[in-house]
């Protein structure tokens with residue numbers, strides 16, 4: 001996919017991984033609509049980006065991805081302003097095991113909502129140009145993350161939902177590829193919440209496991225993860241893929257073709 005003058009939408013764009021995805025898209029010639037609840041950081045980043053890449057290449061919209069009214073409203077404004085959506089990145093996410101309903105509403109609900117709303121503008125049967133959706137999960141979407149069971153559940157949900165929607169899109173000829181990104185620990189403000197009992201709740205005693213994982217393997221820089229993100233955007237052979245990125249590098253996850261192939265140990269029912 002040639003990114004020159006393509007229109008991209010990134011949620012959770014004001015900082016962290018979302019900001020790195022915005023920057024790599026703009027470096028490759030895209031125009032980007034930034035969505036975030038953090039208005040001050042978002043407006044500041046928009047100004048910085050338009051100074052670097054030229055006027056009106058970036059626009060910021062305040063919205064909470066867990067709100068249908070918010071998210072639907074800003075996507076309507078984005079299409080009115082930019083004309084279309086070619087790339088959608090559902091990146092916004094939090095970690096909060098105490099207020100776990102909020103975590104589910106944002107991490108899973110926000111990704112589902114962003115996928116459905118974007119498809120309405122992107123799918124060819126609606127007059128859209130097709131394109132690609134990249135949803136951001138985590139390595140916690142591929143295996144249990146004991147310090148954050150709800151976070152783990154949301155990220156497993158993002159992986160499963162994205163892979164299922166990729167099949168729907170392919171069989172429905174939407175013309176939209178759907179992929180999911182599964183990063184290891186990344187040096188962003190989210191990671192600092194690992195030390196916040198307000199966010200890890202009754203699972204804070206599992207912190208040592210997480211620290212062991214980080215100490216043993218290290219943490220990633222956002223720009224490395226952004227390169228993995230760009231592969232899922234640009235490489236048109238990537239459709240329905242889960243791309244893992246950890247300090248050893250990036251790799252496409254191989255899932256069992258069907259239930260029969262799932263690694264298992266037979267159990268007698270007699």
Ligand SMILES: NC(=O)C1=CN([C@@H]2O[C@H](COP(=O)(O)OP(=O)(O)OC[C@H]3O[C@@H](n4cnc5c(N)ncnc54)[C@H](O)[C@@H]3O)[C@@H](O)[C@H]2O)C=CC1
Pocket residue numbers: 011012013014015016017018035036037038063064065066091092093094106110136137138139182183184185186187188189190191
């Ligand atoms: N930092 C890490 O170690 C990893 C992060 N991830 C995932 O990457 C994504 C981005 O995380 P980071 O950049 O690390 O976090 P971050 O906390 O640095 O940035 C998240 C951004 O999302 C925004 N946001 C939060 N709730 C929102 C909502 N309801 N609506 C709109 N925007 C909202 C925040 O204001 C913030 O700007 C998340 O989905 C996270 O689960 C995945 C694997 C590793």
Ligand SMILES: CCCCCC(=O)/C=C/C=C\C=C\C=C\[C@@H](O)[C@@H](O)CCCC(=O)O
Pocket residue numbers: 095137138139140142143144145146183184185186190191192193194209213
């Ligand atoms: C505050 C924490 C932010 C978390 C951000 C994030 O998504 C980071 C994920 C990074 C790695 C997740 C690794 C999960 C590994 C599991 O598959 C399993 O290997 C862990 C086993 C732990 C144990 O020893 O039981």
